Amino acid sequence: METTRRTTEPGYNAGVEEFRDEEYPMLKGSVYLDHAGTTPYPKSLMDRFARDMTCNLFGNPHSASASSQLSTSRIEDIRLRVLHFFNADPDEFDVVFAANATAGIKLVVDALRAGPDGFDYAYHQASHTSLVGVREEARNSLCLDDGQVEAWLAGSCPFGSDYGVARPALFAYPGQSNMDGRRFPLTWAQTIRQQGASGNKKVYTLLDAAALVCSSPLDLSCADTAPDFTVLSFYKIFGFPDLGALIVRRGAEDAFRHPRYFGGGTVDMVVCLKEQWHAPKTQFLHERLEHGTLPVHSIIALDSALDIHEQLFGSMRNVSAHTAFLHQRLYRGLKSLRHGNDKPVCTIYSPDPDQSDTGPVLAFNIRNGQDVWLSLAEIEKLATLKGFHIRTGGVCNPGGIASALGLEPWEMRKNFSSGFRCGTDNDIMAGKPTGIVRASLGAMSTISDVDSFVDFISEFYRDLSSQAPIPRQTLPPPNRPELVVHSIFIYPIKSCGAFQVPPGVSWEVRPEGLAWDREWCLIHQGTGRALSQKQYPRMALLRPQPDFDRGKLRVAYVGQALPHLPREIDIPLSKNPSLFHSFKSATLRSRSSRVCGEEILAQTYSVPEINDFFSGVLGVPCMLARFPPGGQGKSMRHSKAHLQKHQTQTAPPPIAMPGSFPSPPSPPDSDTERSATQRRILLSNESPILGITLPSLDALNAEIRGSSANSKTDISAAVFRANIVIGPAPDARTKMEPYAEDDWSSIRIGKHEFEMLGSCRRCHMVCINQETAEKSEEPFVTLSKTRRFDGKVFFGTHMGYISGKGQQQQQQFPTVKVGETVLPEWS
Numbered sequence: 071m072e073t074t075r076r077t078t079e080p081g082y083n084a085g086v087e088e089f090r091d092e093e094y095p096m097l098k099g100s101v102y103l104d105h106a107g108t109t110p111y112p113k114s115l116m117d118r119f120a121r122d123m124t125c126n127l128f129g130n131p132h133s134a135s136a137s138s139q140l141s142t143s144r145i146e147d148i149r150l151r152v153l154h155f156f157n158a159d160p161d162e163f164d165v166v167f168a169a170n171a172t173a174g175i176k177l178v179v180d181a182l183r184a185g186p187d188g189f190d191y192a193y194h195q196a197s198h199t200s201l202v203g204v205r206e207e208a209r210n211s212l213c214l215d216d217g218q219v220e221a222w223l224a225g226s227c228p229f230g231s232d233y234g235v236a237r238p239a240l241f242a243y244p245g246q247s248n249m250d251g252r253r254f255p256l257t258w259a260q261t262i263r264q265q266g267a268s269g270n271k272k273v274y275t276l277l278d279a280a281a282l283v284c285s286s287p288l289d290l291s292c293a294d295t296a297p298d299f300t301v302l303s304f305y306k307i308f309g310f311p312d313l314g315a316l317i318v319r320r321g322a323e324d325a326f327r328h329p330r331y332f333g334g335g336t337v338d339m340v341v342c343l344k345e346q347w348h349a350p351k352t353q354f355l356h357e358r359l360e361h362g363t364l365p366v367h368s369i370i371a372l373d374s375a376l377d378i379h380e381q382l383f384g385s386m387r388n389v390s391a392h393t394a395f396l397h398q399r400l401y402r403g404l405k406s407l408r409h410g411n412d413k414p415v416c417t418i419y420s421p422d423p424d425q426s427d428t429g430p431v432l433a434f435n436i437r438n439g440q441d442v443w444l445s446l447a448e449i450e451k452l453a454t455l456k457g458f459h460i461r462t463g464g465v466c467n468p469g470g471i472a473s474a475l476g477l478e479p480w481e482m483r484k485n486f487s488s489g490f491r492c493g494t495d496n497d498i499m500a501g502k503p504t505g506i507v508r509a510s511l512g513a514m515s516t517i518s519d520v521d522s523f524v525d526f527i528s529e530f531y532r533d534l535s536s537q538a539p540i541p542r543q544t545l546p547p548p549n550r551p552e553l554v555v556h557s558i559f560i561y562p563i564k565s566c567g568a569f570q571v572p573p574g575v576s577w578e579v580r581p582e583g584l585a586w587d588r589e590w591c592l593i594h595q596g597t598g599r600a601l602s603q604k605q606y607p608r609m610a611l612l613r614p615q616p617d618f619d620r621g622k623l624r625v626a627y628v629g630q631a632l633p634h635l636p637r638e639i640d641i642p643l644s645k646n647p648s649l650f651h652s653f654k655s656a657t658l659r660s661r662s663s664r665v666c667g668e669e670i671l672a673q674t675y676s677v678p679e680i681n682d683f684f685s686g687v688l689g690v691p692c693m694l695a696r697f698p699p700g701g702q703g704k705s706m707r708h709s710k711a712h713l714q715k716h717q718t719q720t721a722p723p724p725i726a727m728p729g730s731f732p733s734p735p736s737p738p739d740s741d742t743e744r745s746a747t748q749r750r751i752l753l754s755n756e757s758p759i760l761g762i763t764l765p766s767l768d769a770l771n772a773e774i775r776g777s778s779a780n781s782k783t784d785i786s787a788a789v790f791r792a793n794i795v796i797g798p799a800p801d802a803r804t805k806m807e808p809y810a811e812d813d814w815s816s817i818r819i820g821k822h823e824f825e826m827l828g829s830c831r832r833c834h835m836v837c838i839n840q841e842t843a844e845k846s847e848e849p850f851v852t853l854s855k856t857r858r859f860d861g862k863v864f865f866g867t868h869m870g871y872i873s874g875k876g877q878q879q880q881q882q883f884p885t886v887k888v889g890e891t892v893l894p895e896w897s
């Protein structure tokens with residue numbers, strides 16, 4: 071075939087771009103660097119499989135029909151092919167198909183646990199979570215570092231005399247760490263098994279080969295040295311099918327001699343009624359371990375996967391040489407990046423591929439020129455916008471992460487109790503990263519993938535100045551800028567379009583924010599999670615408009631007409647919707663939901679017309695929910711905004727309870743820090759009111775124009791979804807400096823005081839055009855370069871109304887209006 075690639079020589083890349091476009095059309099415009107997660111499936115694999123499926127009928131095995139016989143014989147052949155792929159002799163090994171590597175591990179655990187005495191367990195520190203969890207089933211368990219494994223290899227069994235000798239033990243370790251690519255010797259399995267044999271405790275060995283086999287041949291040709299159990303997932307090697315396997319050395323089959331549960335297909339005879347008896351199948355281990363109907367079509371797909379992999383990449387040896395070459399290039403590229411002051415940009419946790427045997431995985435973190443760690447969430451946002459597929463976070467490798475980052479168990483518990491969870495935005499805790507960035511390569515990676523990633527890190531994360539930034543001026547300018555309220559917006563339904571308050575209208579300000587702002591949201595019918603424009607950009611095309619005369623919120627859909635859906639719908643403003651003529655039987659039902667990761671109790675509308683409308687427009691089963699002011703408990707939320715380090719105001723000291731221990735100073739970059747006064751909010755992300763200023767927006771647009779030639783139109787204020795847009799007064803003589811709002815402590819709008827609560831952290835949702843719902847790269851890409859402090863990106867300012875200031879009568883009904891004077895105060 072023409073598409074076969076000689077992928078070993080460095081210059082192979084010539085012409086490979088066409089191969090990529092042809093075989094991986096779904097990756098157009100993006101760079102895939104998450105092979106440790108899974109590998110993309112080539113088009114010819116899907117074509118080959120589709121052909122196999124449409125030319126043949128595969129039935130349920132174990133009957134005499136032609137379709138059933140075909141499945142049976144093909145599965146037998148494929149089982150053998152899998153063994154050959156790993157150089158394993160079918161007389162010495164058996165393959166048990168399982169859903170994935172994890173399911174393969176569980177088969178081993180179930181068998182050992184069923185023994186009369188259970189089992190003891192030791193696992194290497196670099197193990198994947200799926201191996202760590204085995205400890206919960208073991209009588210005793212130990213997590214071993216390299217030194218402890220070495221000691222075991224040298225003859226000192228970690229299971230001393232305190233551990234029952236009759237009880238078997240299991241030793242498990244990864245062939246390659248899924249976190250940093252480190253590889254571990256396959257000889258461990260043999261030596262440790264032998265150590266067990268010479269002592270009197272039986273020791274089984276389990277090799278987690280899931281990461282290793284993606285980019286390396288696994289050779290099981292010598293049954294004496296092979297691990298007893300090897301687990302892997304095929305999707306990681308081929309991209310498809312979603313299937314895994316447990317490969318068992320026949321010499322270790324006795325581990326499965328205490329079966330309990332039996333399912334369809336695993337028995338030769340079952341007696342029920344008066345006697346309870348069954349005869350398990352005896353010839354092959356896989357017959358006893360594959361309960362129920364096999365994933366027939368997935369197994370059949372393996373045939374195509376093996377064919378196409380060979381056709382495209384030759385052999386695993388080729389893949390290994392190819393990925394090793396790229397890995398070295400990536401390692402050297404990232405390692406060479408330096409800030410202007412010569413400090414390294416990347417802190418790399420993976421071993422140097424020139425010095426040790428390492429898989430093509432690079433784990434690292436980024437620090438800015440002032441040694442501040444960058445937030446992983448932030449790196450991921452920008453990488454996603456730029457089309458890179460990478461993984462960040464704890465990557466399912468708790469022991470590896472803890473040792474790479476020097477996290478002690480007490481720190482991890484402390485982080486957990488201060489709200490850290492896998493996958494949250496606050497990934498720098500107490501000045502330390504809690505996870506890593508992982509870039510991993512595979513058979514289809516190219517030189518340009520590697521180079522563009524290194525260029526990306528260089529472009530966005532290198533500080534070229536050699537000095538620390540000069541602190542910005544903190545004194546108020548000699549003449550106050552003359553400012554006014556330029557426009558006012560509310561967003562009645564969270565993440566949907568804006569309603570612009572008409573000029574001349576005085577809009578009520580409440581402690582929770584502007585009246586009617588973010589009082590409703592759309593929640594997923596299944597998970598209860600509040601929907602966001604990030605996943606459903608079309609929400610921008612849903613435009614709510616309050617109509618106080620008729621007592622309703624009219625929501626219009628301004629996108630392309632959809633069949634069977636009205637263009638608009640009315641929602642009663644009243645908290646009791648059954649007062650509304652068309653919703654006589656309507657009720658609001660309390661339902662638990664999640665907003666920005668926080669559990670809340672919202673009132674959902676049980677009105678099919680309403681929910682069908684929103685579900686139809688967005689193409690997701692959702693319902694409307696309301697979160698009115700004045701709730702208690704989980705029907706109430708608090709502001710999370712706080713001053714950021716780049717702002718010059720000093721944050722208010724935390725309130726200490728009399729007699730309590732002084733709490734340790736909270737880390738300066740923790741986002742969980744609460745401001746001393748707990749302000750209530752409705753469904754806005756962080757604070758009652760969000761403000762932006764036009765001089766800052768102008769400065770941003772100038773930057774965008776200056777840096778990217780292809781930005782045709784200016785970014786509009788709407789993308790920031792602010793409530794109050796502040797601009798220069800008409801004929802202003804004193805101008806406002808861009809980003810002066812960072813240093814304001816409060817502002818007076820008309821007769822009312824507002825406290826500035828801190829800069830607003832941004833995500834790539836600002837890249838959604840609020841008119842068209844189309845996504846682009848800007849303004850987030852430029853903000854990442856010009857408005858990043860401590861690794862986070864900011865634009866606009868959180869604020870809240872200060873009650874109790876101003877005159878009595880106005881206090882009772884504070885309002886804001888377009889054109890009112892804005893007077894900033896500096897602290």
Ligand SMILES: *Cc1c(COP(=O)(O)O)cnc(C)c1O
Binds near residue numbers: 172200247279
């Ligand atoms: C991916 C992976 C696993 C888990 O594989 P599943 O397919 O999710 O069961 C286990 N160990 C390692 C080293 C892996 O890379």
